[in-house]
Amino acid sequence: MSIRLENISKTFGQFQALSPLSLNIDEGEMIGLLGPSGSGKTTLLRIIAGLEGADSGRIQFGERDVTNLHVRDRHVGFVFQNYALFRHMTVADNVAFGLEVMDAKQRPNKTEIQRRVKHLLEMVQLGHLANRYPSQLSGGQKQRIALARALATKPDVLLLDEPFGALDAKVRKELRRWLRSLHDEIGFTSVFVTHDQEEALELSDRVVVMSNGHIEQVDEPAQLYAQPNSRFVFDFLGNVNVFDGKLEQSRLNNEQAWITAPSSDVPLSNGQLYIRSHELALHNQATSVANLPLKVVAVNPIGPEVRVELEPYEWQSEQIWEADLSHAEYDRNPVKRGEIVFAEPKNAYFFREGCQQAPEQVSWDKAPQTAHVK
């Protein structure tokens, strides 16, 4: 079922949790609400569920206006961050709960309920745990039971609040994949909240990035990564190095360091270059593209890439820089902790000073760099 949010806003006392925002979610879509804590993502989810009332705006499920509909009648499935399984009931009773509290008219008979519960438990691959109590389950098992319980009443919309937040890395990955395949199989519309960008990008059809009660950007994961439209989205998607430069002699300067104007036809001005960590090469001396001296603080060769942490040397940056090198690249020039190295950007995004617009993509890769240095 599609979900339509129009001008939803919410304040808690003095705190503006959500500025008026609108969002359309298509039937069968899986949407990730991504943002730091306090960005309003959980509030938005709870408003969709009906656990909180919006101060203004309208909510539609399909053709149905549910703005003033009580939670009980909205017919959504909700998975809580801490699962909220009923501790005094067995797993089977937990899953059956939604069926057993139905009006006598709609309620399936006992054997039908038993059959449905059995089916749901098999679907989450935990049929053998039917008679256990929640306290006897692992985190991943609880998560799956919570999901089975939410799906028991066949909701059209499934809402998940930080569904994998409390799980360890391995289980989290497994469950993520499993949830996605379940979603594709059954075809409900899902909205989940997360602060983990990797999770959002991997799992969602579209990602809604939120900050301070606004929607920053709504896009498909690949698009979001390729064209982040604000500094916030950039920062939040992670692993980005920022070079804050003043334009002088057609170069961006920051104390001793400088980067030449890129080869693309972007007129430069003062501003910030956002360079992803895998878009950096490290050399032993300055190149014609850039003079970016950095001191190696740490080298981490674990994983598919070698991650080098770098500290600006004789210039300023708010954060430590990071370069991700391939093992082959690293083997050619194995930098060591304490060495001074020179970074050279390949591609970057340029945010003009005092400009709120989306950044421009710039590159030093193609044309000969000397053409622009004069």
Next chain:
Amino acid sequence: MASGQRHQQRVGDSPAVKYTLIGVTLVMTAVLLVVPLISIFQQAFVDGLAVYWDSLGDPDTLHAIGLTLFVALLTVPINLVFGVLLAWSVTRFEFPGRKLLMTLMDIPFAVSPVVAGLLYLLLYGNNGWIGAWLFEHDLQLMFAWPGIVMVTVFVTCPFVARELIPLMQQQGREDEEAAVILGASGWQLFRRVTLPNIKWALLYGVILTNARAVGEFGAVSVVSGNIRGETNTLPLHIQLLYEDYQATAAFASASLLAVIALITLIFKAFIEWRQERAQKAEATH
């Protein structure tokens, strides 16, 4: 190993201190708690079992026992409902005066029961401003069983809420939200989710309420009027007997209260054990 042993010993744990403290504690417990308790039974049976049964069989004593149980029987359900309502409202809703309400709730603990009794007497007595109106309509609350129930309810009203509030705060409202999303009505929510979650704490509160309701003396003595065979509860009756130099009869009745107290303790220990077990199961996830 020596270092291992030293490790187990905490600061100030010299054996001399340890045994002195334990010794003093044991002696004080014996003198203050155990000996008086034993002496109640000793005094009650001093003239033999027959006299003991005789003094309990006295019509006034039987009436006092009946009245005490009757008062407890009314007080406990009233405070059960009131305590659940109170705990529910202060833990589930935000409203102006919530903090104040939580403080006010403790008044019965802070105020001397005699003062509570006097307040009720002033308000509901025939000269009090509510009592005068009631008197005109032929309703007598003070110096009758309704007054005794009223002050007993007052004195015991914090017990249930006090037990429930910390538990309900700790459990949060997620379980309840989950139940409502799954379609539970208000009553289904309470009966199937909330009540099972709080049942042990609730029972604990009920037992404390009951113990206090049975044993209350101060407030009741102000409003009862001490009419033998009519408005005398067991604690008041014991005092009357004692003042009449019927020590054995007084102690026989007292032994009943002591037995109730012991049963309460056993219940309390059992419930604490259950609660602890439930929390342990909770903690192992």
